[in-house]
Amino acid sequence: MPYNLDKNYHALDRVDKWDEVTQNSIKNRLEKELGEISFFHYLSKEEGEVLKIITSIAIPQKNKNGYIKIAEAIDRGLSDEKEGVRYGENPWSGEFYHTGLSAVHEYTKKNYAKTIADMSSAELEEFFSKSISDKNAGFLHAFLRKVLTDSINIYFSHPSSWDKIGFPGPAYPEGYAYLDCEEKDDWEPKYEN
Amino acid sequence: MKTNLPQKTRVAIVGLGAAGGVLFGKLSEAGFEVVGLDAGRFWDSDKDFVSDEREMEKTKWNDPRISLGENPLDLGGGTSGKGVGGGTVHYTMMSLRLHPSDFKTRTIDGVGVDWPIDYDDLEKYYLEVEEGLPVSGPDNFPWVKRSKGYPMCAHRQGCMDAKFKLGAEKLGIRVAPCPLACITEPLTGRQPCINRGFCEQGCKPKAKSSTLITYIPRGIKAGGQVISDAMVTKINLEETGKKVKSLVYIKNGKAHELHCDILILSAFAIEIPRLLLNNKNERHPKGLANSSGAVGKYLMCHTDHVVYAKFKDPLYVYHNPPVTSLTQDFYETDPANDFKRGYSIAPYSGRPISFALLAASARKDLWGQKLLAFMREYNFWLQLGMIGEVLPYENNKVELSDEKDEFELPIPKATFSADDNEKKMVEAGYQKMEAIMQAAGAIEMFRAPLFVHLVGTTRMGNDPKTSAVDKNLKTHDLDNLYICGNSVFPTSGAVNPTLTTQALAARLASHLTEVLR
Numbered sequence: 285m286p287y288n289l290d291k292n293y294h295a296l297d298r299v300d301k302w303d304e305v306t307q308n309s310i311k312n313r314l315e316k317e318l319g320e321i322s323f324f325h326y327l328s329k330e331e332g333e334v335l336k337i338i339t340s341i342a343i344p345q346k347n348k349n350g351y352i353k354i355a356e357a358i359d360r361g362l363s364d365e366k367e368g369v370r371y372g373e374n375p376w377s378g379e380f381y382h383t384g385l386s387a388v389h390e391y392t393k394k395n396y397a398k399t400i401a402d403m404s405s406a407e408l409e410e411f412f413s414k415s416i417s418d419k420n421a422g423f424l425h426a427f428l429r430k431v432l433t434d435s436i437n438i439y440f441s442h443p444s445s446w447d448k449i450g451f452p453g454p455a456y457p458e459g460y461a462y463l464d465c466e467e468k469d470d471w472e473p474k475y476e477n
Numbered sequence: 478m479k480t481n482l483p484q485k486t487r488v489a490i491v492g493l494g495a496a497g498g499v500l501f502g503k504l505s506e507a508g509f510e511v512v513g514l515d516a517g518r519f520w521d522s523d524k525d526f527v528s529d530e531r532e533m534e535k536t537k538w539n540d541p542r543i544s545l546g547e548n549p550l551d552l553g554g555g556t557s558g559k560g561v562g563g564g565t566v567h568y569t570m571m572s573l574r575l576h577p578s579d580f581k582t583r584t585i586d587g588v589g590v591d592w593p594i595d596y597d598d599l600e601k602y603y604l605e606v607e608e609g610l611p612v613s614g615p616d617n618f619p620w621v622k623r624s625k626g627y628p629m630c631a632h633r634q635g636c637m638d639a640k641f642k643l644g645a646e647k648l649g650i651r652v653a654p655c656p657l658a659c660i661t662e663p664l665t666g667r668q669p670c671i672n673r674g675f676c677e678q679g680c681k682p683k684a685k686s687s688t689l690i691t692y693i694p695r696g697i698k699a700g701g702q703v704i705s706d707a708m709v710t711k712i713n714l715e716e717t718g719k720k721v722k723s724l725v726y727i728k729n730g731k732a733h734e735l736h737c738d739i740l741i742l743s744a745f746a747i748e749i750p751r752l753l754l755n756n757k758n759e760r761h762p763k764g765l766a767n768s769s770g771a772v773g774k775y776l777m778c779h780t781d782h783v784v785y786a787k788f789k790d791p792l793y794v795y796h797n798p799p800v801t802s803l804t805q806d807f808y809e810t811d812p813a814n815d816f817k818r819g820y821s822i823a824p825y826s827g828r829p830i831s832f833a834l835l836a837a838s839a840r841k842d843l844w845g846q847k848l849l850a851f852m853r854e855y856n857f858w859l860q861l862g863m864i865g866e867v868l869p870y871e872n873n874k875v876e877l878s879d880e881k882d883e884f885e886l887p888i889p890k891a892t893f894s895a896d897d898n899e900k901k902m903v904e905a906g907y908q909k910m911e912a913i914m915q916a917a918g919a920i921e922m923f924r925a926p927l928f929v930h931l932v933g934t935t936r937m938g939n940d941p942k943t944s945a946v947d948k949n950l951k952t953h954d955l956d957n958l959y960i961c962g963n964s965v966f967p968t969s970g971a972v973n974p975t976l977t978t979q980a981l982a983a984r985l986a987s988h989l990t991e992v993l994r
Contacts, residue, residue: 366541417841441531454528459671460796463635
């Protein structure tokens with residue numbers, strides 16, 4: 285691609301331009317979900333560590349600085365309640381994660397003779413790639429698809445991910461004056477051709 | 478606004494979304510005592526709405542539902558809302574009329590079933606809600622005859638519309654701005670659209686004509702009462718078994734009974750059959766209004782299959798409402814096709830999460846570094862989608878499962894499988910969309926399957942043996958029970974169903990106004 289996105293663009297530089305309710309919502313998210321300190325509310329510590337490995341395959345993050353705690357954010361949304369859409373005969377939300385993490389453990393023991401924590405990067409990639417692309421992998425396939433979906437939901441709700449893709453984030457009360465292909469509002473992320 | 482919980486009312490409406498909102502506004506303004514109940518919160522656009530995809534998931538239905546079949550549907554999320562305003566709080570605002578042929582698919586094409594009403598019966602109510610919301614639209618909409626123009630000028634066209642138009646017109650395909658329930662001129666208390674883009678996340682400037690900020694406030698001003706966070710769990714009948722006596726709802730963990738002369742269910746295509754099927758008694762052993770056995774059956778949706786197309790220059794699709802232009806050149810049955818009926822095509826602007834989720838669901842390789850690389854080109858991609866007609870099949874249905882929810886109600890389960898006609902239509906639609914994008918200069922493309930909207934499950938018809946409600950939306954079996962919404966559609970059409978649902982609601986309100994007087 286001949287275009288380079290402005291690396292100095294940060295959606296958060298404009299946080300004070302957003303309406304107050306949106307500001308508070310995003311600030312609250314940053315406070316809860318950024319950093320290295322890990323704590324799991326619903327899953328056990330062991331389950332949480334396994335989920336961290338899986339989410340880091342789904343959405344790899346290079347920098348420890350500004351690390352988005354995807355696994356921990358998923359954990360915060362889990363409970364024993366029946367909620368949302370359940371596809372087929374799979375368990376409901378919280379139980380779905382317990383069962384899925386246990387299925388991962390069984391799979392890696394059987395196919396790699398080790399736990400996921402002891403697997404190399406190449407083995408992790410191979411495991412994830414095989415299971416997520418193969419519908420015949422049954423529940424494991426459904427589980428990894430769900431982890432990917434939840435990870436996308438969390439990762440792309442953070443301003444640092446918007447900076448990487450050229451999305452300016454909230455735009456109220458300002459809105460956009462220019463909609464055509466050529467001109468852009470002066471605060472939108474720009475590309476150098 | 479009244480805050481006491483009444484024990485009796487003339488008209489009770491269950492579900493204050495697209496249909497219930499219009500009914501609530503119109504019947505209250507007609508001077509009747511009206512109580513509207515909604516299972517969710519009474520949203521405050523200023524305090525509750527956030528310009529954010531993730532947080533605004535709270536406006537969508539998240540109570541448990543089970544999805545089955547070869548093409549299991551999203552039964553909550555994008556298809557149904559929870560809270561006053563219902564799905565109109567987060568819909569794309571596309572306000573399209575059915576075509577006259579949609580009402581006669583059995584007669585014209587030998588598929589589906591004819592409606593007991595036709596386009597001319599509904600035309601004046603289409604006009605009424607287009608003005609009541611109001612809807613903005615083009616001077617020339619070439620596919621459907623109208624007796625009057627749109628009340629507001631069409632929304633501005635953006636970069637994605639220009640690309641779509643370029644490709645379509647090279648192939649001789651007509652394109653027009655999409656009619657939207659979105660104001661383009663100021664109205665009292667409402668700002669015209671500022672193109673902020675988060676339309677499916679509630680509309681903070683109140684440009685979007687959701688029932689939350691249009692018909693429902695009108696109803697409250699006229700004396701109607703809203704009871705939010707109220708889950709209706711039961712319908713009681715009079716001793717004759719021919720009339721509804723009252724309904725029971727749970728609010729703050731406590732059961733309340735509300736007596737009514739007229740009960741209207743406008744709680745969408747899953748909650749309505751669930752409530753009816755769960756209210757069995759000796760006189761109605763298959764559930765209320767279900768002597769035909771049709772309740773829950775003929776569940777439909779629309780194909781919304783998408784072609785992702787990449788261009789060499791950025792499109793910046795994040796501004797604009799989700800859809801601002803379309804073509805309906807492929808709407809009617811074409812004898813050259815190997816399928817009946819047709820589809821609309823429109824470019825769609827997705828915000829990052831929805832854009833990434835659909836792409837990742839369609840491609841096996843979009844995870845890890847490859848997903849991140851794909852998303853770095855977010856601004857260079859356009860999603861082109863088809864809203865295609867899905868025919869009514871008896872085996873696509875909503876039933877009760879053996880599992881219970883927090884209200885001790887059976888959790889609903891829905892089964893959906895696309896058939897041959899849909900599969901052939903989807904392939905034709907994909908090819909057409911790829912041709913348009915290629916003509917517009919796309920340098921890379923891939924396909925993403927998707928089904929949207931929920932339609933059917935309490936269909937209307939003249940024959941009480943094969944339908945749940947008559948042409949006036951009264952249930953065949955009960956004298957004072959009415960149903961209004963997507964669930965009464967006998968066929969799905971190939972457009973977003975909301976405007977037709979609202980026109981049916983306006984028609985029912987006028988009918989009841991005559992009956993009750």
